[in-house]
Amino acid sequence: MSESMVQIRSVTKIYERGKQKVEVLHGLSLEIPKGDFVALMGPSGSGKTTLLNLIGGLDQPTSGEISVGGHRIDQLSSGQLANWRAHNVGFVFQFYNLMPVLTAEGNVELPLLLTRLPAAQRKKNVAVALQVVGLSDRARHKPRELSGGQEQRVAIARALVSDPQLLVCDEPTGDLDRKTADEILGLLQVLNREHGKTIVMVTHDPKAAEFARRTLHLEKGQLLEQVAA
Amino acid sequence: MTKTGFVVANLFRKKTRTILTILSVIMAFLLFGLLQSLNSIFSSGADFIGATRLVTQARVSFTQPLPLSMVPKLETVPGVARVAYSQWFGGVWQENTQVFTFAVDPQRYHDVYAEWVMPEEQWKAFANTRTAMVAGKLVADKYGWKVGQKIPLSSNIYPQKNGSKSWAFDLVGIYDGSDENWKKQTNAVFINHDYFDEANQFGKGRANFYFLKLASGADAAAVTRTVDGMFENSPDETKTQTEKDFNLSFVKQIGDIGLIVRWILFAVFFTLLLVVGNTMAQSVRERVPELAVLKTLGFSDGSVLGFVLAEAVALCLVGGVVGLALATLLGAMVEKGTGGQFQLNVNGLIWAIGIVTILAMSMAVGLLPALRARRLKIVDALAGR
Known part of the structure; x- marks a missing residue:
């Protein structure tokens, strides 16, 4: 686990809300090795989600450097960043964010529309991803026909289907009951331990953080300490 | 997907x-x-291709009748085989039901419009009876008119010489169309122009429309130019057009x-x-x-x-x-x-x-x-x- 997946150096992020400037991250530096499973914790407004967005290439830092998988993503244009995300990162959100008009397999196939894979290959990949999350029998169901836990499994399958090395998860169990949350976290653990995925997860839940290899605490835009699981 | x-x-x-x-x-x-x-x-x-008949009316408006003295002149135009004419009567049946009624010369109309089919004796009766009327089959069926009936019509334009707007006509024939298309158009009534011309209080010897039956192979566009040229700069300038354009001109009056x-x-x-x-x-x-x-x-x-x-x-x-x-x-x-x-x-x-x-x-x-x-x-x- 020595090779770096994420390298963040002196990153500052300032948001402009009208005339007001809000500095959310203050010269933050961080390194996440390949195959790590990191939980980011901290109070509201501490900058957890901002940091996650920067790691996932959803936003750009105001200053500082961010490398993910060897790519300096802070130097990419909006179009290049979109292309980079398509091939390198999988996202899991608190509210699943599935397309309600598509079936489970349609949702999982969505990222593959950005590839040149033929339809038959896409179908195979989708079947594998749904199998990994244990939802092969719900492939033809639309999100409204699934439980919250099942929806989150579909979202994880969607994040996995293009085989990215990095998964970023924003409160993936925030909308689930304890039992279902533990199942989802167990699944993430399997993906980390057995499939070698590097996972960065934002959570408020200390029990969820226990599933990670280590926990990072943020407060007022700075890292406090690192706790190994 | x-x-x-x-x-x-x-x-x-x-x-x-x-x-x-x-x-x-x-x-x-x-x-x-x-x-x-x-x-x-x-x-x-204007599309003259395939035209077999032309319609001549006053250049300003068809509401301005043209003198019947034009008929012999029109018949001298090369390509014109026969000329018929008609005058809008403005017939009203019973209370307030409009009936398309035209005063025509029976024989000329019969010669120009072979598409109107009626027994020959009824054509003869139409020509020989001053107060005669022939009705299209659609009109006759609609109002239940039978040959031999006296049909009272009033005109919202032409009173008789005695000032009465009520007229009475003898229904001597019911015409039909020669084919399906013409059968659908049998919604007009024709009266004898001679009688109308003599009995009405207003102008004499005039008609709104002149129908020119073209000789076989005649150049319709050339006939149009000749006719309109013939009456150019006269008190009765004309506008000659195909039947199709003539029909459309009614709708064009809307605006x-x-x-x-x-x-x-x-x-x-x-x-x-x-x-x-x-x-x-x-x-x-x-x-x-x-x-x-x-x-x-x-x-x-x-x-x-x-x-x-x-x-x-x-x-x-x-x-x-x-x-x-x-x-x-x-x-x-x-x-x-x-x-x-x-x-x-x-x-x-x-x-x-x-x-x-x-x-x-x-x-x-x-x-x-x-x-x-x-x-x-x-x-x-x-x-x-």
Whole structure:
């Protein structure tokens, strides 16, 4: 686990809300090795989600450097960043964010529309991803026909289907009951331990953080300490 | 799943709304097709090809009758085989039922209009009875008229010499059409011009319309030029046209048909822009987080713009093409139903203009929501800002 997946150096992020400037991250530096499973914790407004967005290439830092998988993503244009995300990162959100008009397999196939894979290959990949999350029998169901836990499994399958090395998860169990949350976290653990995925997860839940290899605490835009699981 | 499938799935996320919007597009393009074809009928130039008869009337208006002394002059024009004439009588049956009534010279009319079929003895009775009337089969059937009946008609234009507007005619014949098309037009009544001319209080020796039966192989355009040239700069200048154009000229009296059509279409499309534009804007507004997720997954700003525009194009294209197809079908039905008298032909040019309009409308209704989708910042959209 020595090779770096994420390298963040002196990153500052300032948001402009009208005339007001809000500095959310203050010269933050961080390194996440390949195959790590990191939980980011901290109070509201501490900058957890901002940091996650920067790691996932959803936003750009105001200053500082961010490398993910060897790519300096802070130097990419909006179009290049979109292309980079398509091939390198999988996202899991608190509210699943599935397309309600598509079936489970349609949702999982969505990222593959950005590839040149033929339809038959896409179908195979989708079947594998749904199998990994244990939802092969719900492939033809639309999100409204699934439980919250099942929806989150579909979202994880969607994040996995293009085989990215990095998964970023924003409160993936925030909308689930304890039992279902533990199942989802167990699944993430399997993906980390057995499939070698590097996972960065934002959570408020200390029990969820226990599933990670280590926990990072943020407060007022700075890292406090690192706790190994 | 394909990108097209994704666009279609998004289009039908709210089925009722989409179907109602498509129906409004269908209605708009149905109107567009029919009104454009109507407009092209009125805006097309004179077509003399295949004309076997011409109609001459006063240049200013057909309401101004022309003297019967023109008949021998017209018959001298090369290519004219026979001339008939008719005068609008303005017949009213019973209380207030308008009956299309024309005073004609029976023999001349019979010679020029072989399409009106009636037993020869009834034609003779028409010619030989001063107070005679012949009615089209449709009129006779409608009012239950029988040959031998006395038919009282009043004229809203011509009183008799004694001042009475009530006239009485002897129904001596009922004519039919020679084929299906002409049978559909047997909705007029003819009276004897000689009697009308003598008995009415107003002008004598005049008629509104002169029907020129052309000799076989005659050049209709040349006859038109000769006739109108013959009476140019006289007190009775003429306008000669084909029967088809003559029939259309009645409708043209309503006003500038082209302008009316343009205004109706402007109102229809303006309303449509608001309806479809609102649908598209609403559709994008209510799925901002979904569009942000697409971008998160790696779809570029341009791809997201393309998805929204494709929805607008699909919405307008489906409605527009169905509307134009229905207009084509209805136009053909109207043409068949009127025996070819009213040729509502939704032709290739109208289709081409329609397709261009569909694409222009798609851009007009889709571009703003698509640009909004393109400009979405993922972080803000996911955070609901």
